[in-house]
Structures are given as structure tokens and as C-alpha cells.
Amino acid sequence: MATEQLLANPPDANEPQPLYNRRETIMGATIPFLIISYMAVLFRVYVRIKIIRDPGWDDFFVVLAAVRLLLPIEYGLGRHMLYTPDATMVKYQMLFYVENAMYITEGGFIKVSLLFQYLRIFKAGVMRYVCLTLLVVISLWAVSYSAIAWVPCMPIREYWERYGSSKCWGLGFNDEDSFVRTIESHSALNMVFDALVFMIPLVLFSESNLRLKNILAMVGVFTVGILVVFISVWRLYTIVDHRAATYPYMDFTWWAPLTLILSCLEINLAIICASMPIFWPILEQSLAEIFVTSEVRISSENRALEDAGRGFELRERAESIKSTSGNSRESLTREPARETVDAYAHYKDQYVIAQVDPFGNNVPGARVETEIATKPKPKWAI
Incomplete structure (x- = not known):
């Protein structure tokens, strides 16, 4: 079907490549953030296991979210599909199947990881129930779309072999409209869930005992979160603008690069944002021991009694x-x-x-007093 539409409206073979379709642009925009996200996950896991000794489900899901690759770049990504050899296109579709399914699954993993992380903060109250509700809804969303992504056809190999004897649905491109609706609906819900997940910790700014250092740290984390939401919105725009790489003509390898770049940046920045609060205090303390010197004042006084x-x-x-x-x-x-x-x-x-004997009263000026102040248990802890 795709080949017939391309032949009916063939693209210009000499059309210059857009900047984001070039191999060096794709590699340069994704690999640095991929490396940084891997380092962030390694630091996070080290701190949680070796230093804090308190690993949890949030660490498990963030590790799963970090397992990804940019696979189709060597097999036609950024070039016109019509002028790509058939054998190369089969490899491209096979690798794109893996890449797209990994993105959809990891998008769910990172949101679930953040929600588990919030549950460590909100021990009680309304915000805990908000996190639990979102955890259930996002988990159902992630499982549903991941199933569609990993099993788009039956048998699965029909996704890239296209012998015509299979049953496909959703991302399996049984028909153009269902394919476009599936991608657009996933991207729209992904954008909404990104915004909700990254807005939840804003309630922490209402705490009266925040120091300037805490505020600056939270602002830094939320800035990365806002950037993730912005990229999610931009990605949705590119999908709607080209109707999931089918408009103005169907050309998956030509229209997909910008969307794939944004997908990688979104996941990488989300992982960095989720990991920074875990390892940054330890890293900051270590750097302070190396670069910061402390002034020590020693005083003495005579004991008079x-x-x-x-x-x-x-x-x-x-x-x-x-x-x-x-x-x-x-x-x-x-x-x-x-x-x-x-x-x-x-x-x-x-x-x-x-x-x-600190409780003795027979020695003037040598008493020890202890005062314990209590206060109500907070609904969340910072």
C-alpha cells in the first residue's frame, strides 16, 4: 500500500536533505544525552545501593527506561523510502519496530519510576492518593500501548515482511487512518501525563522551611522537567503536522528523523531529571570535600568551679x-x-x-537540661 502511494506521488530524488535528516545531526543530538543519561542512572543506582542502601521500584523502572538504542540510522533513516533498496527497507522496518516499541515502553517506565519516587516523599495525605491514582492510570496506558507496539501483527514478522497473509492493527498499519490515530493518541496522552507527573512536586514549594539551597535545587530539577514537557509537545506537533509521516506523501524514512530525535531527547532528559535528586547531594558533598576549605576556630577556657x-x-x-x-x-x-x-x-x-550524674543538684553551675519538642507528623517530608 505504501509503495503504491509513493509511486502515485513520488518525491524529488534530488531534494536536499533537511538538517535534522543528516546522519551527523541525528548522532550529535542523541548520543551525548544518551551517555549523560547512562551516567545518571549509574550514579543513581550506586548511591541507592552502596551509600543509602535503600533501592526501590523507582530505581528498577528507571534502569529499564535507560535500555535503548538508535537503531535504524544505518538503514535508510533520513533518506526517501522510495529510493531505498528493498532489502535495506526490510532491515529498517525491523529495527524501527524495535526502536518504536522500546520508546513507547520506556516512556511508561520513566513515568512509573517518577511516581514511585514521589511516594517516598508523600507519606500520607491527598498528594499520596494523587500519585497512586496516576500510577494506576499510567500503568494501564503504558501496558496497553506497549502491547500494541510489541505485537502489531500476527505473526509479528509480518510487520516488516508484508506478505499480506497476516492480521495487523494499530501500529501494524492495517490502514492509514488507524495507524495515524494510534500514534497521535499515544503522543497526546504522553504529553498530558508528562505535564501531570512533572507538576506534582510543585506543591513542595509551599513548605515554609525551605532554604535557598533547596529552592534552587528544586528549580533546577523542575526546569529540566519543563523542558521534557516542551519536547513532548513539540514531538506531538511533528506527528500531527505530517500525519505520522504520511503527509504530504507517505515517506516514513524521510519524515521520521525529527520525531525520533525528539523521542530520544524526551526520554534521556526525563531519566536525568528523575536521577538528579538521588545522586546530586552525594556528588555535591564529595566535590565540597575536594575543592572547599573550612576555617576552624579553636578556643579554650579554664574550668572554674x-x-x-x-x-x-x-x-x-x-x-x-x-x-x-x-x-x-x-x-x-x-x-x-x-x-x-x-x-x-x-x-x-x-x-x-x-x-x-547530670541530674544531681548539688553542684552549682553544672546542670544538664534536656528539652524535647514535638510537632504533628507532616503529610510529606522533604
């Missing part, structure tokens, strides 16, 4: 040693003569007794 009606200070001990008799052993070792030492004198020191 009324003992038997006179001032008792540590320097009195030094003076008593200095004024002892000239016994040679005593002079060398600075130990007082055996007959002048009370072995249990330190137990009679009222200051020491006050520290051992």
Missing part, C-alpha cells in the same frame, strides 16, 4: 607539680611523690561528678 570555698582551676594542678619537692624520680617523670597522691581524688572532683 567552687570547690570547698575556693576557685578550682586546671592550672592549679600545674602549679602544684611545679612546687613539689626535688625528688629525682618526681622531677623526671613529673609524677608527685607516692605518699602525696590520692588515687581516688578525681572521683571526688565535683565537676566530674556533675558530668557523670
